[in-house]
Amino acid sequence: MAQAAARAADECAVHTNSWRAFASVYLPRMLPCFFGLVAVRVWIQCCVYDRYLATDFGAYSTTANLLRVLLIAALVLYARRGLSSRARTVLDWFSVTAMTLSAVMLLLQVERPEWALAPGAVVLGALGLVWGGGMWIRFFARLDAGEALVYAFACLALSSLAGLAVGFMPPMAAYALAVLMPTLSIVSYWAAMRALDARAGVISEPRTDAVYDGESKAAIIRLLAGVALLEFALGVARGFPFGDSIALGAAQQVANQAGVALLSLGVVWWVLVRGGGLRFSSLWRIEVALMIAGVVALSSLEPALMSWGAVAVTIANTFKLGILWYCAYDFAKHSSWPAYVVLGVVWIVHMLPREVGRWAIWLWGPTSQGAVEAVGLMVCLLALSLAFVLRDTSFRTRPFFAAFRSAGYRERVAASLRGEAGAFDAPAGTEGMRASRAAAAMGTGAAAGKAESAAGAEMAAAPAAAAGAEAEAAARASLGDAASVADDRLGQGPSERSALASLDERCRRLAQRYALTEREADMVRLIAQGRSKRFIAQQLFISENTVKGYTRNVYQKLGIHSKQALIDRLNDEADAS
Structure with missing residues (x-):
């Protein structure tokens, strides 16, 4: 059940539902x-x-x-x-x-x-x-x-x-x-x-399968x-x-x-x-x-x-x-x-x-x-x-346009990822479906972009904890410790990875609390690391004006007006945990 829900979430993650979400996810990539x-x-x-x-x-x-x-x-x-x-x-x-x-x-x-x-x-x-x-x-x-x-x-x-x-x-x-x-x-x-x-280093290409x-x-x-x-x-x-x-x-x-x-x-x-x-x-x-x-x-x-x-x-x-x-x-x-x-x-x-x-x-x-x-x-x-x-029933394994199911279907997926029993009934042929970072986006009801990093791997695995330790372990195993691999490539040791994991967890909690998109959560993480607008723009392949727009959206959602206030909010999340 957890695997089916995670795969369904991955299918639905690209499904934005407003002009604002569409513009934030797709327009910067065009x-x-x-x-x-x-x-x-x-x-x-x-x-x-x-x-x-x-x-x-x-x-x-x-x-x-x-x-x-x-x-x-x-x-x-x-x-x-x-x-x-x-x-x-x-x-x-x-x-x-x-x-x-x-x-x-x-x-x-x-x-x-x-x-x-x-x-x-x-x-x-x-x-x-x-x-x-x-x-x-x-x-x-x-x-x-x-x-x-x-x-x-x-x-x-x-x-x-x-x-x-x-x-x-x-x-x-x-x-x-x-x-x-x-x-x-x-x-x-x-x-x-x-x-x-x-x-490719920022927006990973979607994984394929042979369903x-x-x-x-x-x-x-x-x-x-x-x-x-x-x-x-x-x-x-x-x-x-x-x-x-x-x-x-x-x-x-x-x-x-x-x-x-x-x-x-x-x-x-x-x-x-x-x-x-x-x-x-x-x-x-x-x-x-x-x-x-x-x-x-x-x-x-x-x-x-x-x-x-x-x-x-x-x-x-x-x-x-x-x-x-x-x-x-x-x-x-x-x-x-x-x-x-x-x-x-x-x-x-x-x-x-x-x-x-x-x-x-x-x-x-x-x-x-x-x-x-x-x-x-x-x-x-x-x-x-x-x-x-x-x-649509011509194929028993997976229908065409499966990534764009109805709102009711997506809500059942989100409910399942929140741990609500019976909220998601897996369709036939979904056995062996993989967990993915999209689970986080579905769990918060946010339609996310595809900007991916080590933080994205943590954000993907975390919502599975709501379904119990076994689901979380399975999700992390399916992701193959992507965060550790990415950090090793960057030459980061255990202490650096631990600090990043702590920041990632706080960003995830903040995103969940204030319904931030994955791109906005990435923005929060980079700002908290002290990155400049130019650096963020280069990392995410967007313009500096777009960075300002994302930052303004984050500040509005959090009800703050400065970078220090953002860091204080992140520290509050650490205290709450």
């Missing part, structure tokens, strides 16, 4: 290079989907995507046991070169229509995009669940807003912009990976089959009713891109600002609702309604990218498979059935009003049935 995935999708919108002037680019989009499927499959087979550093470097340079040349060829095609450059551009673009987009999953694999959610959906939102601007550009300007995007993406990727290396390795293959296949069937239905819907792409007017283009941006930002707001729960099934029901609304409108054969139906289908197709990307990240973090292999399998299941459905409606589409209505009804029924197949 760097422009972390949004480099935006450049990839801007390139895709320009070079694969013709700036979304229609539902797709017809045979051009379908051919490019089917070719991508073949190349992804080849890469998955080659890389299923991992890629060497040299192989990744070669793929980096190859992808940026191929994507850039593809955009250049499309730019020349506009200027010289008599040159048959489009086929070559399709091949080069597909070759480059396989790794040019897929490499970013390695960056995501180093993030905690909260950051991964932020960047997955924020990048989708920002790329949609950028795509809206691209849609109103002349073709020459759009393709000229696309020429720059691969270079921007690769430079951002390299900078982002270096930034994660640089901050999904224990999941039954039948459950995984059933889930992938359900996604594939829904993708097939979506592919039919994209070409519905007669197989042709449906042009989008200016109003429809705005609605399409703005709709995706609002949905994506809405996910981040709902989960990390409002603190709401998030379930895999809920997101798929949004997908199904959009697709059914689009097919019903398209079945009317009324031009005005059909264009808005096409908007609904296109939004469903695009919004799904964020869902699938996060699910690939989530599965990879909790399995022994390389992240890019997991992403490759997910993207094959995403694209292959969709493009087959797109070709099917084009080759064998209905030719009469009655046939249109019949096919539309079948697509709607298929989508509705899959809404019940793709449920």
